[in-house]
Amino acid sequence: MIISGGGVLYSEASKTLAAFAERHGIPVVETQAGKSSLPHSHPLNMGSVGVTGTSASNQMAEDADVVLAVGSRLQDFTTGSWSLFKNDDLKIIGLNTQAFDAAKHEALPLVSDARVGLDALSAGLGSHKVDAAWTKKATDGKAEWLKAADKATATTNAALPSDAQVIGAVQRARKENTTLVCAAGGLPGELHKLWQADAPGSYHMEYGFSTMGYEVAGGLGVKLAKPDSDVIVMVGDGSYMMLNSEIASSIMLGAKITIVLLDNAGYGCINRLQMATGGANFNNLLRDTLHVTLPAIDFAGHAAAMGALTRKVASISELEIALKETAGENRTTVIVIDTDPLITTDEGGNWWDVAVPEVSARPEVNEARKGYEKALASQRIG
Numbered sequence: 001m002i003i004s005g006g007g008v009l010y011s012e013a014s015k016t017l018a019a020f021a022e023r024h025g026i027p028v029v030e031t032q033a034g035k036s037s038l039p040h041s042h043p044l045n046m047g048s049v050g051v052t053g054t055s056a057s058n059q060m061a062e063d064a065d066v067v068l069a070v071g072s073r074l075q076d077f078t079t080g081s082w083s084l085f086k087n088d089d090l091k092i093i094g095l096n097t098q099a100f101d102a103a104k105h106e107a108l109p110l111v112s113d114a115r116v117g118l119d120a121l122s123a124g125l126g127s128h129k130v131d132a133a134w135t136k137k138a139t140d141g142k143a144e145w146l147k148a149a150d151k152a153t154a155t156t157n158a159a160l161p162s163d164a165q166v167i168g169a170v171q172r173a174r175k176e177n178t179t180l181v182c183a184a185g186g187l188p189g190e191l192h193k194l195w196q197a198d199a200p201g202s203y204h205m206e207y208g209f210s211t212m213g214y215e216v217a218g219g220l221g222v223k224l225a226k227p228d229s230d231v232i233v234m235v236g237d238g239s240y241m242m243l244n245s246e247i248a249s250s251i252m253l254g255a256k257i258t259i260v261l262l263d264n265a266g267y268g269c270i271n272r273l274q275m276a277t278g279g280a281n282f283n284n285l286l287r288d289t290l291h292v293t294l295p296a297i298d299f300a301g302h303a304a305a306m307g308a309l310t311r312k313v314a315s316i317s318e319l320e321i322a323l324k325e326t327a328g329e330n331r332t333t334v335i336v337i338d339t340d341p342l343i344t345t346d347e348g349g350n351w352w353d354v355a356v357p358e359v360s361a362r363p364e365v366n367e368a369r370k371g372y373e374k375a376l377a378s379q380r381i382g
Contacts, residue, residue: 001064002026003049003078006033007071007096011114014200017070018042020118025129026068027138029057031078032188032207034071036197044135046142050078051352052189055148056141058350062086068121070095071114074104080350083378095121105381148347149194155316162343163190166262169316170232171196173323174258179204179229181222183214185236186269186344187262193348202229213242216259220246223255230258230327237263237299244303250332251307258326259308259334260319261299268341277356277372278365285341303334312336351375 008017014037021028021044028038029049038045047054049061061067061084069092072078079085082105094107095117102109110117129135153168163186170180175198182191183206197203204222206214219233240261250257266285274284281288286295300310309331313319319337326333356372357365 001060001067002028003031003067003069003072003074004028004034004037005031005070005072005078007114008034008037009071009200011071012200013070013113013115013118014038016115016118018044020122023122023129024125025132025135027060027135029053029061031072032192032205035192035195035205036200036203039198040196041198043139043142046138047145048192048348050080050084051350052077052192052348053080053084053350054142054145054193054348056138056145058084058348059141060138065089066091066093068093068095069107070118072096073101074107076353079105081353081379082381083351083353083375085380086378145348148345152345152347153194155320157315157317158340160338160340161316162340162345163187163262164194164343164345165316166260166319166337166339167191167194167234169319170234170260170323173320174230174232174327177228177230178202179222179226179231181205181215181219181231181233181257182235183207183218184210184212184239184269185267186272187234187236189269189349190345191234193345201226212239215239216244216257217246219257219259220250220253220255223250223257224253227255231256233257233259235259235261236268237261237265237297238267240299241297245306247303247308247332247334248306254330255332256330257332258323259303259332260323261303261334261336262339263297263299263336264339264341265294266341271341272344273354276368277354278360278362278368280362280364299336300334307331309333310336314338351378353379 027044027046029046046057049057065087092107094102095110096102099111102111152164156165179202181204188207215233215235223231271284283289300312304310311322322335356369
């Protein structure tokens with residue numbers, strides 16, 4: 001299996017990667033930084049891997065005996081906190097310009113640029129192809145995953161749609177020549193799984209530090225670098241509140257971006273982590289805070305005050321209509337939709353090592369601790 005990291009994109013090695021995978025019949029999985037290395041439609045692209053991985057990618061990762069990590073740091077999310085790989089005969093080859101990353105976790109280091117390294121490996125492999133049954137297992141797994149993804153992103157009449165359903169609406173309404181920008185919260189995980197990137201660099205995610213507030217400013221930067229691209233920024237209400245003033249800059253510069261603002265009334269991602277570790281809901285959703293009155297922020301009105309075209313929509317169908325109707329506008333547009341803070345895509349994914357307290361008066365925490373200790377046993381390094 002090939003893990004495609006950000007180094008593939010930095011090296012502009014997408015065509016080389018595709019040729020390598022096709023010649024040798026090897027499935028490819030993508031990290032957050034490596035997403036869009038291959039088009040989503042490529043039959044050997046299994047999609048995202050690890051904690052926010054597709055079922056297709058993670059199934060292959062569990063069984064793989066050789067993992068070629070190209071331009072990847074093999075960090076916690078990619079490896080499922082080192083619980084993802086289960087083959088006792090696993091060997092990792094680390095192809096990386098950075099010797100430290102190339103040798104991580106007892107990998108066989110190949111210190112090289114991604115494009116040069118893939119060409120050299122392919123020349124050494126000659127006409128060798130992996131067992132056809134392995135390649136078929138990959139493509140069958142992808143077909144099953146696509147069914148699950150289609151179900152998660154399908155349109156709905158729910159009053160509070162999920163992040164996945166919003167992603168589906170954006171994908172259907174504005175698929176052509178799109179560059180997607182995001183950064184923090186629960187959206188990166190859902191986008192890693194579900195967004196269908198169709199060209200190298202069309203997926204721009206700041207997830208090294210999960211920087212809240214990056215999205216709007218980052219989207220403007222992407223638009224300046226790619227003026228002919230339809231730049232769509234997806235951002236939660238919490239992250240929007242951290243930094244939004246570059247909306248005014250985009251108006252001044254005539255650099256139109258489309259911002260889809262998902263308002264779940266708080267910090268939904270951290271709230272879900274709090275619940276998963278047995279904690280009581282506290283101080284993440286606005287309704288769970290100490291308050292005299294809950295804020296009623298008019299996000300559309302706020303963005304309009306900075307000069308943006310704005311709409312507040314009440315459903316997924318209205319969102320799709322708004323996205324289509326504003327596609328031809330030449331001014332930054334902000335579309336706001338209320339969403340459910342608790343729903344995530346069930347299919348795919350892998351365990352993540354988020355520690356749970358050993359001692360607590362809460363039975364829920366004690367139960368979560370038992371599950372945590374059981375999961376720790378599945379970790380393996382090298």
